[in-house]
Amino acid sequence: MKRVLPLSLTALLACHFSVAAENWPDYRGPTHNGHTSTSSLPLEWSEKKNVTWKTAIHGRAWSSPVIWGSQIWLTTATPDGKELSGICVNKDTGKIIYDKILFRIPKPQFAHKFNSYASPSPVIEEGYIYLHWGSPGTACIDTRTMKTIWTRPDFVCDHFRGAGSSPLIYNNLVVLTMDGADHQYVVALDKKTGKTAWRTDRSTDFKDLDANGKPKRGGDWRKCYATPIVVNVGGRDLLVSPGARAALAYDPLTGEEIWKFRYNNHSSASRTVFANGLLYINSGYSVAELFAVRPDGKGDITDTNTVWGTSGSNIPKKPAPILHDGLLYLCSDSGIATCLEANTGKEVWKARIGGNYSSALLRHKDRIYALSEDGKCTVFATGRSYRMLSENKLPDGFMASPAVSGNAIFLRTKTHLYRIDQG
Numbered sequence: 001m002k003r004v005l006p007l008s009l010t011a012l013l014a015c016h017f018s019v020a021a022e023n024w025p026d027y028r029g030p031t032h033n034g035h036t037s038t039s040s041l042p043l044e045w046s047e048k049k050n051v052t053w054k055t056a057i058h059g060r061a062w063s064s065p066v067i068w069g070s071q072i073w074l075t076t077a078t079p080d081g082k083e084l085s086g087i088c089v090n091k092d093t094g095k096i097i098y099d100k101i102l103f104r105i106p107k108p109q110f111a112h113k114f115n116s117y118a119s120p121s122p123v124i125e126e127g128y129i130y131l132h133w134g135s136p137g138t139a140c141i142d143t144r145t146m147k148t149i150w151t152r153p154d155f156v157c158d159h160f161r162g163a164g165s166s167p168l169i170y171n172n173l174v175v176l177t178m179d180g181a182d183h184q185y186v187v188a189l190d191k192k193t194g195k196t197a198w199r200t201d202r203s204t205d206f207k208d209l210d211a212n213g214k215p216k217r218g219g220d221w222r223k224c225y226a227t228p229i230v231v232n233v234g235g236r237d238l239l240v241s242p243g244a245r246a247a248l249a250y251d252p253l254t255g256e257e258i259w260k261f262r263y264n265n266h267s268s269a270s271r272t273v274f275a276n277g278l279l280y281i282n283s284g285y286s287v288a289e290l291f292a293v294r295p296d297g298k299g300d301i302t303d304t305n306t307v308w309g310t311s312g313s314n315i316p317k318k319p320a321p322i323l324h325d326g327l328l329y330l331c332s333d334s335g336i337a338t339c340l341e342a343n344t345g346k347e348v349w350k351a352r353i354g355g356n357y358s359s360a361l362l363r364h365k366d367r368i369y370a371l372s373e374d375g376k377c378t379v380f381a382t383g384r385s386y387r388m389l390s391e392n393k394l395p396d397g398f399m400a401s402p403a404v405s406g407n408a409i410f411l412r413t414k415t416h417l418y419r420i421d422q423g
Contacts, residue, residue: 024403027064027121032229034322036404041364042422044390052419053094061118062399068124081108081117086131103137115162123167130174134163150194158182164225170252179243181219198255204246225269233295242268247281262302271320288315308345314338320360331370351386353378360401371398
């Protein structure tokens with residue numbers, strides 16, 4: 001028994017990590033932080049090198065692909081936002097095996113030309129995919145039968161410049177974030193039925209009312225595009241959800257507000273990272289700021305839990321960072337790569353890699369992948385000095401974040417989905 005039990009545990013753990021390496025259930029991967037545990041990934045590619053397949057994706061959409069088993073799922077939309085579709089691609093062949101219009105929107109909301117009508121990314125688990133376009137529609141599809149289980153087209157939220165927040169799976173719930181110009185709330189749906197389990201309105205004082213009591217700039221200062229994460233603090237799970245002017249922590253089972261961390265910005269899109277007992281929260285659009293925050297406590301924790309904060313042109317507004325071995329790696333929207341000490345915020349190095357960026361960063365072992373809006377991917381080494389490892393280019397550019405399954409990387413450009421393999 002002394003020999004059999006460890007061998008069984010070893011086999012079980014090997015199976016667990018193998019499954020984790022094959023599936024990419026969230027746009028930031030299995031652990032929601034952009035890390036992949038796969039054994040190897042391609043370092044170099046081009047339109048003619050290391051491309052296993054390339055599949056055209058119709059419509060105009062910035063959502064990232066998610067993967068479970070042999071299926072890759074994406075959302076798309078017509079450029080005018082009147083038709084919202086779900087797409088499934090076979091991971092091995094690149095063949096489209098599901099392509100269906102799930103919502104028809106007679107009068108779509110306005111979306112800024114930089115955004116798309118299908119920017120929120122889906123989330124997937126064994127047997128089910130949850131597709132989301134913001135308030136216009138959310139759908140659950142059985143990935144074995146391809147039948148629609150439920151839809152929710154009834155949420156009220158004026159996204160004002162287009163939706164951006166992606167859903168999150170927690171236990172038997174799907175959590176959606178609605179931070180619009182008119183309404184700001186977080187809502188959790190029962191995964192099986194799509195019915196509302198709880199809804200919590202933001203308690204933030206946006207401090208944006210004019211002399212007539214109306215929001216300035218049409219409610220722009222109430223907007224946010226961030227996707228929440230769940231962290232465990234002292235044995236208790238917290239749903240950490242950045243919004244305009246504040247990040248809030250909720251009980252993910254009930255929606256009860258636990259604490260609030262205030263800042264001055266709005267329209268944050270960069271996803272929060274949690275490591276070493278600290279949250280790394282991006283505050284938003286006007287002057288990009290980054291804060292390291294302790295996630296304990298109750299009520300307003302702004303003055304008590306801030307460990308450090310920094311701002312400047314090197315802080316991203318959209319690309320989510322990577323934390324690895326005590327170092328925090330950033331890529332600003334304008335192409336400045338920066339390495340900070342995670343515990344202090346002290347700058348270790350800074351390098352201009354060029355281009356404009358929206359995609360989240362990806363880490364594989366000692367590499368960071370940064371995908372630009374013009375189709376360039378700069379791969380640089382982790383560590384206390386900047387060292388570029390490769391520079392790759394595909395046409396059309398990246399707005400979506402990369403996905404990984406096995407030893408392949410899957411890249412969605414503005415027009416195609418690629419599978420890239422080494423050799």
